[in-house]
Amino acid sequence: MNAISGAYEWLATGANWQGERGVWHRLAEHLYFSGVCLLISCLIALPLALWLGHLGKGGALAVNLSNVGRAIPTLAVLVLLTLTPLGRYGDVPTLIALVLFAVPPLLTNAYVGMREVDRSVVEAARGMGMSGWQLFARVELPLAYPMVMVGIRSAAVQVVATATLAAMAGEGGLGRIITAGFSLQNTPQVVAGAFLVAVLALLVEGLLALAARLFDPMRGRPGAAR
Amino acid sequence: MSARDCLTTNEWICGEYVTSRSQELVDATLQHIAITAAAVAIGVAVALPLALLARRWRALAGPVLGITTVLYSVPSLAMFSLLLPLFGLSAALVVTGLVLYSLTILVRNILIGLRSVPEEVREAARGMGYGPLRRLWEVELPLALPALLAGVRITTVATVALTTVGAIVGHGGLGTLILDGLDTSFKAQVLTASVLCVLLALAADAALLLVQRLLTPWTRPSRAGRSARASRAPRPAVEKAAEAV
Numbered sequence: 328m329n330a331i332s333g334a335y336e337w338l339a340t341g342a343n344w345q346g347e348r349g350v351w352h353r354l355a356e357h358l359y360f361s362g363v364c365l366l367i368s369c370l371i372a373l374p375l376a377l378w379l380g381h382l383g384k385g386g387a388l389a390v391n392l393s394n395v396g397r398a399i400p401t402l403a404v405l406v407l408l409t410l411t412p413l414g415r416y417g418d419v420p421t422l423i424a425l426v427l428f429a430v431p432p433l434l435t436n437a438y439v440g441m442r443e444v445d446r447s448v449v450e451a452a453r454g455m456g457m458s459g460w461q462l463f464a465r466v467e468l469p470l471a472y473p474m475v476m477v478g479i480r481s482a483a484v485q486v487v488a489t490a491t492l493a494a495m496a497g498e499g500g501l502g503r504i505i506t507a508g509f510s511l512q513n514t515p516q517v518v519a520g521a522f523l524v525a526v527l528a529l530l531v532e533g534l535l536a537l538a539a540r541l542f543d544p545m546r547g548r549p550g551a552a553r
Numbered sequence: 554m555s556a557r558d559c560l561t562t563n564e565w566i567c568g569e570y571v572t573s574r575s576q577e578l579v580d581a582t583l584q585h586i587a588i589t590a591a592a593v594a595i596g597v598a599v600a601l602p603l604a605l606l607a608r609r610w611r612a613l614a615g616p617v618l619g620i621t622t623v624l625y626s627v628p629s630l631a632m633f634s635l636l637l638p639l640f641g642l643s644a645a646l647v648v649t650g651l652v653l654y655s656l657t658i659l660v661r662n663i664l665i666g667l668r669s670v671p672e673e674v675r676e677a678a679r680g681m682g683y684g685p686l687r688r689l690w691e692v693e694l695p696l697a698l699p700a701l702l703a704g705v706r707i708t709t710v711a712t713v714a715l716t717t718v719g720a721i722v723g724h725g726g727l728g729t730l731i732l733d734g735l736d737t738s739f740k741a742q743v744l745t746a747s748v749l750c751v752l753l754a755l756a757a758d759a760a761l762l763l764v765q766r767l768l769t770p771w772t773r774p775s776r777a778g779r780s781a782r783a784s785r786a787p788r789p790a791v792e793k794a795a796e797a798v
Binding site for chain 1: 717721
């Protein structure tokens, strides 16, 4: 497999890591962009999903949104947005696309998590005289937490993947190493870039899984989350 | 505004484009359908034995589900790029990548379906002298069918969308038109191909829903996944499978 050894050589060459088109700069672009978009998506989707889940309304919307999200090709959205007048503002099309695809998993999982809280527990909390807000903060949210975190993990993986695709529409990030490799017909560079992207995606998922476990409000109590 | 104009003025919606390039559109759509169908068919053929193995030896279930989940986390552009040394710029590369993605949901759903077969039903079949193969074919698989078909629906819709990324190696069906349209800023081509791609996903979903109803008339009409959820299987599995996009 000379492509593998070629990719290894590409990665071992210091020059490929330096400068405007180097790995470090592309990685910084990728992480910064993904992070900002994930934050925006959480700010939009989580309050809405938790509120709807608390009220028990809008379930069909929350679940169907995910199904619709799956049917829409990310690449098409990126290219369409790039060709609109928005394309003149550099990063804006990518930003919109990233947020658009991160919202459905966040919304669906958080909503489902809220609705899955044992009804008898909710009734008991109400019987103890908890207000709606107390019920949400002390009962529903801690119990829905695992599902909310699953949503954040799927959204993060989705965002990293979409940011990679943005390179096909001419944006920066790690995907650019891959697309540049294709246009140069440089297979080692393509494989090296793909390896970096794959490792990044798995790292993000792994770290978030770890964080979810560390910050679980039910940690160390009986009935803690799986 | 004559129809001729919309090509020169580069409008988003252009009847002239559709009529003048109809052959190109049909070819791209057919390629898109072929790649998707091949990927889903091979995906089912690979996922079924994997699910059976995972059920037979419980120790295998964890690793099988773990590996397929890891595969799902790899961004599509990276997945196709990593397969490049093995396949070169070919449709086989795109199909292989899509098969690897489809395994996550398919294996999970087939396992859920198989596990939803009540123990007493399997006992009864055994008592009637059914061998393991006949039991699988005549009892377990039919009962697992609703969950399997739900998985096939989810996978097919996702595969239609993912096929577009195959444009990076020149085998992305409608995706190839979308990417070419970007290079030439050809708005009508990008929009038409994108809309066709979404319509294709919706049509595939509707067609599979029909198949599902015909093959499993005993299940009440329900949303994909509910049939699997009705079993006592841990519910998040379906949701999670459905989630990972």
